Amino acid sequence: MYHVGIDVGGTNLKAGLVDQDGKILAVERVPLDFHGAEAFAATLADLAQAVLRTGGVDIAQVACVGIGLPGAVAGGDALFITNIPMRDVPLAQLFRKHLDLPVLLGNDADCAAVGEFFCGAGKGTRDLVVVTLGTGIGGGIILDGKLRGGLSSSEAGHLVICHGGEPCNCGRRGCWEQYASATGLIRLTKEAMAEHPESLLHQVAAETGGVEGRTAFQAAERGDETALGVCRNYVEYLADGTVSLINILRPEVVAIGGGVAAAPDELLMEPLREIVSRESFARHGGRTTRILRAELGNDAGIIGAAMLDRVV
Ligand SMILES: [Zn+2]
Known part of the structure; x- marks a missing residue:
């Protein structure tokens, strides 16, 4: 069939x-x-x-x-x-x-x-979380081989990581996706640019026709301190929600997808893994969660x- x-x-x-x-x-x-x-x-x-x-x-x-x-x-x-x-x-x-x-x-x-779960980063697992970084943050959760909530969607992007923080279109403030989505990354990048007129971020943005999710990573790869700071800051926000999901669900794998996930390993996946291993409860024992890049793209x-x- x-x-x-x-x-x-x-x-x-x-x-x-x-x-x-x-x-x-x-x-x-x-x-x-x-x-x-x-x-x-x-x-x-x-x-x-x-x-x-x-x-x-x-x-x-x-x-x-x-x-x-x-x-x-x-x-x-x-x-x-x-x-x-x-x-x-x-x-x-x-x-x-x-x-x-x-x-x-x-x-x-x-x-x-x-x-x-069937064909990509979660192949062979029973418990998987896929975090998709785009305009917002999507969180798809599979537990024991079944989609959590059946066909009612999870809304992991709206877990609050910053009380009284940025307003979100869901009506709350400080939602994870306001900080760790591509949209959040673009906002962090623009804020850093306003504070640092000397930063290479301005040149990189001009070369590509505007600030995008990858602008900070591109400038950081060229050694720009301000951009490196934006990337570090961004990964910390990404880790905040990721650690919470891991502590609640203890999945075998968290796969990170969406355009932002294409960033160089040393600027995204490696620091993310480092923060997760330092901050998640798995440091006390029990199942540790592997953090992988999603594999299937579009x-x-x-x-x-x-x-x-x-x-x-
Ligand atoms: Zn929200």
């Missing part, structure tokens, strides 16, 4: 035909163009059918369609989607009006975790969505 995984991104909808081993056999994509939930569900169903045609697979050979969405889902309902004006939409039901296959909805961070969303039926 085959699975279809659909990744609803910020600008594109991508569908992949996935085999039993998590291998992507065909991909189809269309730009995201939202004209109401009914039309959106029809577009998703068209896309699923298109990828079946491309892959030469009949609908009778498909076990399930999984749809990964950037937001909160529960059961077959899209409760709140970050970049699409859908609230409390019975998306699975609308989809099935056009294509009669079992449909599961998943949060995109959860889908990334499911993908890494494919994680499709593979994970396609394999949702195995973890719920």
Whole structure:
């Protein structure tokens, strides 16, 4: 049997035909163009059918369609989607009006975790946390081979690491993602630039057309002290939430994904591992958690969505 995984991104909808081993056999994509939930569900169903045609697979050979969405889902309902004006939409039901296959909805961070669990950094584990560093922070949690919360998303990005800190769009202050997401890193970089007009950060930003998540790492690699300070500061924020997740869940692996995870090891993964081994309760004994880089990149969303039926 085959699975279809659909990744609803910020600008594109991508569908992949996935085999039993998590291998992507065909991909189809269309730009995201939202004209109401009914039309959106029809577009998703068209896309699923298109990828079946491309892959030469009949609908009778498909076990399930999984749809990964950037937001909160529960059961077959899209409760709140970050970049699409859908609230409390019975998306699975609308989809099935056009294509009669079992449909599961998943949060995109959860889908990334499911993908890494079967085919990436979490292969061979039973307990895995995948932290995706992007516009926000996604936290996908797999415990004993099952997605924590089933198809209701975890929201690890909104654990508070700084009481009364930066306001967050969830309504609280001091959430982890305000500091340790790519957006948080860009803010830290800009703050350092305002304080240090002599820093190489200004030149690096000008060369690449603006401040990005990687700007601080690029300037730090060229030896800039201010940039090194930003990177150190950023990793400490990243470690704050990571250590809390590890202390609560004691997973075998935490995998770090998203654009920021591409930073050089000595500036990101190595100092992160150092802080975690110093600060987590595992220093008193018990299971230690390995901190790895996520492996699947952009494919994680499709593979994970396609394999949702195995973890719920
Ligand atoms: Zn928040």
